[in-house]
Amino acid sequence: MADSDGEYVGEDLSDDDLLGGPVASGADASSYGTRSKGPNDAGKKGDARKARGGGRSKAAWEDIQRSWENVVETEDGSVTIEALLEAEKRRRLLRDTTPLQRGIIRHLMLVLDMSFAMAEKDLLPNRYLLTLNYAVDFVREYFEQNPISQMGIVGMRDGIAVRISDMGGNPAEHIETLRVWAEQQEPLGNPSLQNALEMCRGSLFHTPSHGTREVLIIYGALLSSDPGDIHDTITSLITDRIRVSIVGLAAQVAICAELCARTNAGATTNYAVALHEQHFHELFLAATTPPVTHTTAPNTHSTDASLLMMGFPSRALAGTAAAAAAVSLCACHNRPSREGYACTRCRAKVCRLPAECPACGLTLILSTHLARSYHHLFPLRGWVEVGWAEAAAPSSRARGGCASCLAAFPPVPPGMGAPKIRVVGGGGGGPQELKVGGVSESGRYKCQVCGNHFCIDCDVFAHEVIHNCPGCQSDTRGLAGNGQGHAADAMVIDS
Template sequence: MADSDEDFVLESSGDERGPKARGSRRQTRKSKKQDPTAAPRREKWEDIQRSWDNVVEGADGSIAGAVIGLLEATKRKRLLRDTTPIQRGIIRHLVLVLDLSSAMVEKDLRPTRFLLSLRYARDFVTEYFEQNPISQLSIVGMHDGLALRISDMGGNPADHLTALQEKAFSQEPKGASSLQNALEMARAELFHTPSHGTREVFLIFGALSSSDPADIHETINALVEDKIQVRIVGLAAQVAVCREMVMKTNGGDDSGYGVVLDEAHYRELMMAATTPPVTKTVSTSTPSLLMMGFPSRMVETFESFCSWSVLVHILS
């Protein structure tokens, strides 16, 4: 029986090649089979690198340590990605907008878009305040064509995590999403923020349409006037109005709009928003100093009583 199709063809066509060629072919096959020093040939499927081959279990038999190591490596890669010396904002005011419409019940992202977004939103809040300790955050949801205030503007991550657990997680995804209502509520949140900090809106959009009460382009122009930067992560496909919004609010740069490919890419896009945005310097603006709340020493020329000493005197 021949070892391969080629050998079978050679043996069946012996009249054409002659007995000499046929004998040398058989001798070569025999020498290959009898050579004990020849290295065995590896198949292509044996060289496949599997992601779980490098996972090392801990002392307790779990892979929690390996998972933490992978997350730390991703964080270091994100921090070292941009080595260009640029100026970034230190004090940030960001509104996180979550899509809670019926489009979030899809299971193309496991377990569902809704559950995965809430889990990544909790990770985003923790990472955001770790990277920006003196910044503030607010969370807004949109469902049934309305905007839902999940948490107010504040700098305590525990309040936002509690609000996500109590309000957002208890909401069942339903109805349609309204970009205009959510952006108007975000504008109201950022209206009283000081000018020395950044004004940002980070939107997680899972639908392909928006139910707006008026012209959304007027809202986009208002965002540009208020100097509010918008970043969007799409879960389904690219939407023209979202791309236009990102470009107009970021000076023509549409890199702040991304569409997820899988769960890992979704997390990468969300964690990228924890890095402060680049400060675009305007030639007409002049640098200004920010007054900090440190106390100053004052010496009085005459004796006086403080409120505490007056209270002690009254109680005595």
Template sequence: MADSDGEFVGDVSDDELADHGAGGAHGTRSKGKDGAKGKSGNRKARWEDIQRSWEEVGEAADGSISLGALLEAEKRRRLLRDTTPLQRGIIRHLMLVLDMSFAMADKDLLPTRYLLTITYAVEFVREYFEQNPISQMGIVGMRDGIAVRVSDMSGNPAEHIERLRVWAEEQEPQGNPSLQNALEMCRGALFHTPTHGTREVLIIYGALLSSDPGDIHDTITSLIADHIRVSVVGLSAQVAICKELCSRTNDGDEGNYAVALHEQHFRELFLAVTTPPVTRTAEQNNASLLMMGFPSRVLASKDHVSLCACHNRPSREGYSCTRCRTKVCRLPAECPVCGLTLILSTHLARSYHHLFPLRGWVEVPWAEAARSTSCFSCQAAFPAVPSKASRLKGKGSSIGVGGEDGQVVPPLLPDATKGVSESGRYACQVCGNHFCIDCDVYAHEIIHNCPGCQSDTRALNASMGEGPDVAAAIANGSAMEIDS
């Protein structure tokens, strides 16, 4: 390209040409001290030397916060929830409604709304049956103005995941969604479920319209009469009918309707439904007996292969129904012959952690951090306890705002710093042991038990004679239970 002086200037942009013509000097690229060169031998432009400061987050000399502390605050934020024991329904019946209309083809959530929703739905199915092993669920889709059944109501997660993957490969989002048709199909699937269990509907809604054949307010009234709760996760914007639907079916509580801001927020809203809701109806509050079977595993020889009653497939392994001796291939399941609920004792025990949640662990200040040098669970080394003089030196400086006893508070926003321990230690309120943030998250979200409390042998030592008073109390308590 020729400039105004008739000379040729190669490998320059239009902005540089303007500066070149105005200044009257050739080679207007940035002239650094070291004379940085590009691929073509010319000096690099100013815009080529971009420094992405967000990729180099670290603790500077002035004590600014590091990226690790931000990640720790994000982990801790998820654990700061109410752990008050409430009566919840551990036997759940949930219908998952997925929007498969034209709105799910948008790419604001990568790769597309539809593919991301299917991916998160597979994770939701696994987590749902992991947290609620004796519950059931079904999946419904909305497309072309009608409701389509993706999978029937069952307690087998493998069937739901298989059907979701088939739909992701064979079907594309198209047509308009019909919220009323989907709710009517869910109401028909939940109408016959027993009253001692919960009836829930989770809708992933990406459109801003609904093509309904009738009055959707009549459908909402029917849902309230059948005690069906509806939760909605929006992907576009807040819709008035969705807000009214969630509010009326949840006794005025609007917390069951939220709009996803980004992919991570969408995943958190999706997986938050795995926690059972609080019981509100009189039928659920009343005590009721439910007959269940705990079958034993059966392993036949190679020459004795039989068909399972649930899938009609030949197999050597399975479980025999305790009532009619029918063979099923996996648990939990409902006997296809007699209808008895078949589970394992571990499934029932795993459902009770929602009723008795693990109490939150408290932050350990520097004044009490000297009691531990490593995590009680994973034995990871804790940060060394600084001297009191160094803590007082940082008090009131640019590192943070000084707290009590010379504690240093990182300069974070109040929402981000809430619950973050300055010493990296978190103490159980029962056993008093110190744990790291990773063990804190693992204990509250995966195992739902404290490793320190589970390894406490003081009660065992008392019963063996080291504590006669405690042993006598245990014996008296056992005798009272036997007499009653």
């Protein structure tokens, strides 16, 4: 008697192919296949034979209804997956929006661990490939949030530090180099934390004093093969005003915690260990926000007011009066091009902005670059959730849907209770502010300045992309401002 627990064989093969001859009959024929018998079983076998000349039919195990994709059972009852996604989006926005003094001109060295420890597969596909893929996302987001900053990349492998890309402001060059390393190199040898820090210190030594000096390390090993005393290197980093942040992939290391604490005025928030892939991605991209300036820290840059000369060139297109008819070489890459930006001081042509003029050294940017860096100093105030009672009020601004995308809100259920409003401050009769909480039960979120109601997608888009409130920007009365708060509050910078 044939074994009924044999391996499943695809249905695109006929019975003749399975048995190597005529079709078996009787009990032997029923021993092949793992599909349950039913009234339509014979028809399914016939369809499988027909599939040899056409498309392949699906097996029974391929049509799976996953109930957990639609409903998740919690203590409070059934919660749909849409509510969980909304809670995840809302969690990313629940951060402190207090205006702080930050350095918007940054000089960052990204250090990637490329040692034997990065071959581990606890982070899929492995630590090495995942880190390089996240590094590409980090480069894009870093220059998106800090367009007038610069960055360089260093690797740790085989007991030495290797330079992957030099300090520069062109994200395309960094991304191209990272992809080459991902395709052609493999993790090798032991990491050397001291060698990497010394190379970063040399790269940041000649950076101007008006910018920040930072080092971000992605560390996957539990050891460091150093040629000397790393404590001497930490002392040199403090003297050169270099701040170090580390994202660990294995476990907490004592020397990493000491390094981050000593170079960040005792702060312990600059060192974290990733729990999983999503947590690793969040910790990685968290470094795109400029660090807070500590005026009392020994490693901070000078806070004295100084003027920085910059140029704002206009784009010269081929065929216009401002551009030459012939193709010319750009001064930054020596490549022929018809378009570019002419330096306002020496008229040298560069192909992209922001950049530093190769001829005279003048910083060339656009006005939009400054505007995109400005939101770090005065972040958009968080929007508060709206209860059912407030959404059902006759004076509610949610009658026509979302104030930005005009999407319809869920209808208000009958018989809802009074609104739950949490108030912080204002004990002495001063202005009161609603505290930003979690997920809104009505799917509505209100701007504290203009009072308009928005959906969760517009909430995420306004706080992570445009950094402005659409309702405040469209207010023709001039009462709302820009969503960052009132004028008296926006000018306060807490150091």
